[in-house]
Amino acid sequence: MRLAFRIALRFLSSSKGQTVLIALGIAIGISVQIFIGSLIEGLQISLLDATIGSSPHITVSASEKNNPVNDYLALEDKIDQQYSQIMYATPSVSGGAFMKTNDKTEQILLRGFDLNQANSIYKFSDKLISGSKLPVSDNEVLMGVSLAEAFDVTIGETIEILTATGEVYPAKVVGYFDLKVASINESWIISPLSFSQNVMGLSKDQVTALEFQVEKPFDADVISDQMTSDNLSDQIKIENWKVQNEQLLSGLSGQSTSSLMIQVFVVISVVLGIASVLAISVLQKSRQIGILKAMGINDKTSSLVFLFQGFILGIIGGLLGIAFGVGLLIMFSKFALNADGTPVVPIFINIKFIGLSGFIAVAASTLASIIPALKSRKLSPIEVIKNG
Template identity: 30%
Template structure:
């Protein structure tokens, strides 16, 4: 059976080679595209997990409503009629019972660390250059247990923000936009308040623009002072022992809390949604390539069956039944799919290793200038299954047609 299948395929070497080349390219392309996309996704996911809280407990926005104003300013039996309904938001949202949360988190075995934060939107100014951004007030000693910020410092020290005086650490993208350097001073203002000078004591690079281009850290007390909210916090950043359990833990906390509870997946929902689109696109591209290869297999087997009708007749005459003929031509398709798929996997693997060693961008860009590639075994398993499945499906119709041919049918076609 194997000998006959190989003989049929080798009888038309060019066509067989071209079809296997199509499967080879499709499989190798799937491996490279999938490895690169999953590598970038893993890098982004790891960066998010390592550089932000796994769960963030935030103060809820308190909108001003007619009912809330009536309750605070009037007696229950007084009738109140509004000419203009009051709207808006209360001055500063903050966590009102922070100590209760601290006690709860301290006693929770799933919590690795936590720290209070005051997060506010500010304007950074250096000379005539201004830029908006996010200023996070934190306890630096606790913060380094929540995120990998200290590991991402490229100049200075994160812990220096804890020293006396207004000190901040900026993302390198924000530092560049301001045209500033470490040891220089920038002015920071909140809303319409007077700007306060802050000394830059360090800069960090995470590799994600939403962090590097807009974010700065300062000591909690300094940020509370510039925000005019002494002793208040807006968030509690929590790091878990197992980040994958964030959803279940957050769901439990939501049932007993008035604060807003968000996991790292909730906060980065748009990024994670983009991952799903990328996954869909890589499958669409690969399937399109393999469909072309599958049509090639179909055409080759159809031509082989047409040209080998005399041999099929002889095989049927010496005892081959329809099942044997079916398996003979199915095996030819399987063989092309298996060999082309395996060669494609090997080529894709080697190409990923090579591309992963090439520095495409400057070292200070995300991922140190190198493209990240994932070598997850599932990529290669799925790639081979796609290639082999395309070959199997493409072989079914020609093989069934060949199995239905009888010596009498072949003789009749020859006489015609």
């Protein structure tokens, strides 16, 4: 094997131009694979983070519409203890109401949370506008930034929350939030749980929903199905984000499929290119191979020469391809920017994927060398030398 390896190196070094071209072909193919794969993975991570990164993955609510979840603390503890995949949980109260300020009245959605728990899911602390703070007292609230701007509400101002039955609850605005969703910023008012319970006429052990985030978002449907089959209560229904975002899942699936197809065809083109060039190399080196066979090299060794050539070319091309691919990703993140200077698509560097791409380069190149290796086995030294 050592002899075959040394001959392979000699053949490659004797045709430097051809070797460089093959290595560059492999490198370009692998760099495209790394660039497209990483770009689409980064896009998917960005989309998931934007849609479900700061929202519940599983929601437990009453089976009867407009009914509350009773004795929610016991139910929350039961779910937390029974399902280890759950990372964060928060009770919530949601209901329609009216906001009155500056002689103007507007319909709003009042959302009450245990803010210490909810902050882990919704990341309210990170979404606050400068000068804002999370509510501490029962009568303190946060307001969507668009809603505050539309009604010229300032921090520290007291507004009135009106219910459908005409009851009035004063609330002090201690901050604005921007959740990057226009409909939320224009309608949500966030308060401590107890304040929303009072406004909505609920007792202290009643909420409208329990919201959960799990370790692996794509397992949310499996976990919610398990919760349903365990029959935690016949008075609740369990929903997950995948059911509520079927179009998003379809889009992500389409992206993954298109990315995979592009990568497959890139690898096929690399394999065909290497196989054709090395097959021509057999013809170019047929005289040398014939002489080597006449000197005692067997068919196995002559085949190994071309397998080693493919292996060496795969290593060189793979390393160059990784360098080119990572370089393309860095350039894209530096030049393809939004107006605020952030990358159009956040780049996600997956070391495992890059390593797999390098392995594919070596495997594809070695596989491509099988055809010329088999061709070299069939060369007869007498005929080669005789025909010159």
